Amino acid sequence: MIECKIKVTLGSFILDANFKIPGEGITVIYGPSGSGKTTLLRAIAGLEKNQDGFLKVGNSIWQDELNFVETHKRQIGYVFQDAALFEHLNVRGNLDYVIRRSPGLSKDYISSIYNLLDIESLIDRDSKQLSGGEKQRVAIARALLVQPKILLLDEPLSALDLKRKNEILPYFDSLHSQLDIPILYVTHSQDEASRLADHLMLIEDGNIIGNGPINDMLTRFDMPLSHSSNAVSIIDAKVTGRESEFNLMHLEFLGGQFIVPDNGLSIESLVRIRVAARDVSITKKKQIDTSILNIFPAVVEEIVPEGRAQVMVRLKMNEVVLLACLTNKSASILQLENGLSVFVQVKSVAILS
Amino acid sequence: MINEYDISALIVTIRLAIVSTAILVIIGTPLAWWLSQTKIKFKVMIEALIALPLVLPPTVLGFYLLITLGSNGPIGKLLESLGGNSIAFTFSGLVIGSVIYSLPFVVQPLQNSFSSIGRQPLEVASTLGASKLDRFFTVIVPLSRSGFLTASILGFAHTVGEFGVVLMIGGNIPGETGVLSIAIYDHVEAMEYSQAHILSGGLLLLSFLLLICVYVFNRRFSILKSSEK
Numbered sequence: 286m287i288e289c290k291i292k293v294t295l296g297s298f299i300l301d302a303n304f305k306i307p308g309e310g311i312t313v314i315y316g317p318s319g320s321g322k323t324t325l326l327r328a329i330a331g332l333e334k335n336q337d338g339f340l341k342v343g344n345s346i347w348q349d350e351l352n353f354v355e356t357h358k359r360q361i362g363y364v365f366q367d368a369a370l371f372e373h374l375n376v377r378g379n380l381d382y383v384i385r386r387s388p389g390l391s392k393d394y395i396s397s398i399y400n401l402l403d404i405e406s407l408i409d410r411d412s413k414q415l416s417g418g419e420k421q422r423v424a425i426a427r428a429l430l431v432q433p434k435i436l437l438l439d440e441p442l443s444a445l446d447l448k449r450k451n452e453i454l455p456y457f458d459s460l461h462s463q464l465d466i467p468i469l470y471v472t473h474s475q476d477e478a479s480r481l482a483d484h485l486m487l488i489e490d491g492n493i494i495g496n497g498p499i500n501d502m503l504t505r506f507d508m509p510l511s512h513s514s515n516a517v518s519i520i521d522a523k524v525t526g527r528e529s530e531f532n533l534m535h536l537e538f539l540g541g542q543f544i545v546p547d548n549g550l551s552i553e554s555l556v557r558i559r560v561a562a563r564d565v566s567i568t569k570k571k572q573i574d575t576s577i578l579n580i581f582p583a584v585v586e587e588i589v590p591e592g593r594a595q596v597m598v599r600l601k602m603n604e605v606v607l608l609a610c611l612t613n614k615s616a617s618i619l620q621l622e623n624g625l626s627v628f629v630q631v632k633s634v635a636i637l638s
Numbered sequence: 639m640i641n642e643y644d645i646s647a648l649i650v651t652i653r654l655a656i657v658s659t660a661i662l663v664i665i666g667t668p669l670a671w672w673l674s675q676t677k678i679k680f681k682v683m684i685e686a687l688i689a690l691p692l693v694l695p696p697t698v699l700g701f702y703l704l705i706t707l708g709s710n711g712p713i714g715k716l717l718e719s720l721g722g723n724s725i726a727f728t729f730s731g732l733v734i735g736s737v738i739y740s741l742p743f744v745v746q747p748l749q750n751s752f753s754s755i756g757r758q759p760l761e762v763a764s765t766l767g768a769s770k771l772d773r774f775f776t777v778i779v780p781l782s783r784s785g786f787l788t789a790s791i792l793g794f795a796h797t798v799g800e801f802g803v804v805l806m807i808g809g810n811i812p813g814e815t816g817v818l819s820i821a822i823y824d825h826v827e828a829m830e831y832s833q834a835h836i837l838s839g840g841l842l843l844l845s846f847l848l849l850i851c852v853y854v855f856n857r858r859f860s861i862l863k864s865s866e867k
Contacts, residue, residue, distance in 0.1 A: 332765075355764070356764040357768055365761075369758055371777065382763075382776070386767045386772075427766065428765070431765070431766060
């Protein structure tokens, strides 16, 4: 568990961060530029001079009224936006910088970190000659050598092009599955947030406006993301079978089974599915003569107007929440109301992992 | 042609330059670091004070030093009351004069170099578990190599070339305070132009070579830096 009640004053900008988040998994801190995401991360690291309040990570109190633990004693892994490798040292020198200062570090731990991020091939290179993605890998390995109680990542992909992003994203998946420390990941990309987050924290103008499990935060109508034109829902599922005849695979989730193009994932792998609200339509009776494969029974939970011509509908498919964006007219023809049992048709999905 | 007096002047000059440069780097480093980090209001006053020797006639500086260090001056009296001798007209007096006189030549390159590093490398080092002093020696010093080289070379060269301060508080005692620049002046006074030529030519060449070093180092570092981008 991470408990934070910090106030940072930077000229006229005030960050007032009061939240509790789980002590495991990836919490994405999401918000527009200038909302205070990086300042929050810096405050957790103890890098902001004008910070007051209370901060507890796991069992360690890093800040309260009487004490302020200095950054170098906090045992944090901090990955800066541009990797920030020491330019006067090569890759090995950058990693040894931490190893020399951590006498208790075991060889097994070091090699497990190197394996996790494929460092061996980079270790004798000059840190200035690495690509952006390689620099980030070294920076993450360097941060993990600290044996941190928390890993703080400040927009680690924002300086990379799409190709490099796709190169490094699988490493975050393995960080997620192999590390048992909490990871705070700052980003302003909804794509990265929906792919990586277990938990989402929304920040705006220096205030935390919401904080909860990812799909709740995406689909709650009191949160801004459910009202954007690219509102989405996230569904966690498992690969359970394939139809090799049609090159399709089956993804089972609590509300049914998706049939999607086979991308080669092995049976039993866990996948995350993203469904855009505008790709979901609603019927009162189950359609039979349709090209759409993914049809599930659902119950309407709440309907809110979205602009002048549309409504956003939140549905539940056996506890799994899904958003559908319809026109006002369709909603009125279907006589949609809370509690109504319907069928949802999902036109397309994105497989995120 | 070179006589004993010239040799001893050469030795005194080099000894003076080495000792002064060492003291300058030791004093100048924390001073420059403090100036590069502090946000206090009277920072400009301190910067101006350090830069004074750049514009002040050396004789003015030498005059005030003579007044304070001499046997009737406050520091001279203090030293005598402690059982020591006045340090005016001694090698120690010369070193004090040179250090004050050459201070801006050491502090300014160091301060520029420290400021240009920015706060990020220090923050990175602190997240990696390095304490304050540790960070300074493992991050700031290696990243300021060119600054230290420039500062030492300029401090050394400027001390070799000083005349006015030395004349006022040194008194030109052979083997103790007699330095090259004064030896040249003496040779000219005595119409010994050929000896003045040798010494002047030597100093000219030395200064030129040292400055080439400064520019080569700075160029090498700036090329290194631009190739990183």
